[in-house]
Amino acid sequence: MARLILNETSYHGAGSICEIVGEVNRRALNKAFVCSDPDLVKFGVAQKVLNVLEKAGLPYALYSEIKPNPTIENVQTGVSAYRQSGADYIIAIGGGSSMDTAKAIGIIINNPEFEDVRSLEGVAPTKKPSVPIIAVPTTAGTAAEVTINYVITDVEKKRKFVCVDVHDIPVVAIVDSDMMSTMPKGLTAATGMDALTHAIEGYITKGAWEMTDMFHLKAIEIIAKSLRGAVLNEKEGREGMALGQYIAGMGFSNVGLGIVHSMAHALGAVYDTPHGVANAILLPTVMAYNAEATGEKYRDIAKAMGVQGTENMTQTEYRKAACDAVRQLSKDVGIPQNLKNIVKKEDVLFLAESAMADACRPGNPKDPTLEDIVSLYNSLL
Numbered sequence: 001m002a003r004l005i006l007n008e009t010s011y012h013g014a015g016s017i018c019e020i021v022g023e024v025n026r027r028a029l030n031k032a033f034v035c036s037d038p039d040l041v042k043f044g045v046a047q048k049v050l051n052v053l054e055k056a057g058l059p060y061a062l063y064s065e066i067k068p069n070p071t072i073e074n075v076q077t078g079v080s081a082y083r084q085s086g087a088d089y090i091i092a093i094g095g096g097s098s099m100d101t102a103k104a105i106g107i108i109i110n111n112p113e114f115e116d117v118r119s120l121e122g123v124a125p126t127k128k129p130s131v132p133i134i135a136v137p138t139t140a141g142t143a144a145e146v147t148i149n150y151v152i153t154d155v156e157k158k159r160k161f162v163c164v165d166v167h168d169i170p171v172v173a174i175v176d177s178d179m180m181s182t183m184p185k186g187l188t189a190a191t192g193m194d195a196l197t198h199a200i201e202g203y204i205t206k207g208a209w210e211m212t213d214m215f216h217l218k219a220i221e222i223i224a225k226s227l228r229g230a231v232l233n234e235k236e237g238r239e240g241m242a243l244g245q246y247i248a249g250m251g252f253s254n255v256g257l258g259i260v261h262s263m264a265h266a267l268g269a270v271y272d273t274p275h276g277v278a279n280a281i282l283l284p285t286v287m288a289y290n291a292e293a294t295g296e297k298y299r300d301i302a303k304a305m306g307v308q309g310t311e312n313m314t315q316t317e318y319r320k321a322a323c324d325a326v327r328q329l330s331k332d333v334g335i336p337q338n339l340k341n342i343v344k345k346e347d348v349l350f351l352a353e354s355a356m357a358d359a360c361r362p363g364n365p366k367d368p369t370l371e372d373i374v375s376l377y378n379s380l381l
Helices: 016-026 038-042 045-055 072-085 096-110 185-204 210-231 235-255 259-271 275-293 297-304 315-332 345-357 370-379
Strands: 009-012 032-035 060-063 089-094 133-137 149-154 159-164 172-175
Touching: 009 016, 009 235, 016 045, 016 133, 016 172, 032 045, 032 072, 032 096, 038 045, 045 060, 045 089, 060 072, 072 096, 072 149, 089 096, 096 133, 096 149, 149 259, 159 259, 172 235, 185 210, 185 235, 185 259, 185 275, 185 297, 185 315, 210 235, 210 297, 210 315, 259 275, 259 345, 259 370, 275 315, 275 370, 297 315, 345 370
Parallel strands: 009 172, 032 060, 032 089, 089 133, 133 172
Antiparallel strands: 149 159
């Protein structure tokens, strides 16, 4: 048996933030609790959505105390701000951080017994759906607007924990490439490589099946074609990435990921490494490690990445071609090629232990040992 969960409604294309008004009215919602991060507020990106609300006379309260890797404390502060605001729905504007924070707030408001936040780790037995969330991504990467996952950082224990909850999916996703046009190059590259990681890990994960394979292969193809252009801020590249990352989310949210994400979560928790950068550095190396457990799938990945002549390649050749194509894309968009400037040698064991305990590990096509993960980290130093 397999299960597929997607947004109730999603809008795609430049200018689609205008659809928020119709959705709010159709659902008889009253006041928005707008979750965004300080930079998006400062640089006027969040304002694009606030303008839509103001023009329509829709009331809102703005909450922007959100960190790039949202913490338990961020969530708890948000919960009390929501309660004081008199809002009855959330609009999340931003990357994964804003959307993850919004999901956790929305879940706790309707399931107050999880107020400690830590108890939401894994697949928590929440009883009620989150307060309605309208998600407006500003990065083309995490696809948090269409997934049932969110990730919170436990500062005290130096770890990130993954929450998987069917109750947290935003009811409406507004995927508007205009909201992504001010993303700086580095962030565009990192979030784009995060999306590629979702598509590739989702395609080779143990839970993969035909329905999600269809999403993942199409996502790899669109991302491979669009990311370089998006980094150069070309309109076509931006629009392609907005779509490609969303399609990847439609897949991986339903089948899970693998150890690229487990290892990246550990780096984010210990060094605050941006999630997309961590994924991008790890992806080609972990792909090479996983290759033996993936049957013919790397032939499909290589082809979707734009590699010519895959049908005539041997298994060894197409597996190498898939890894090389990913490594080349990562290089072309300016991602560092190793962990030298990030990881301290003495932290490797702790990082590997965190990765082994991470919720994404069981989905990896090959079952890693602690030693395997230690040597994967070390090979990138």
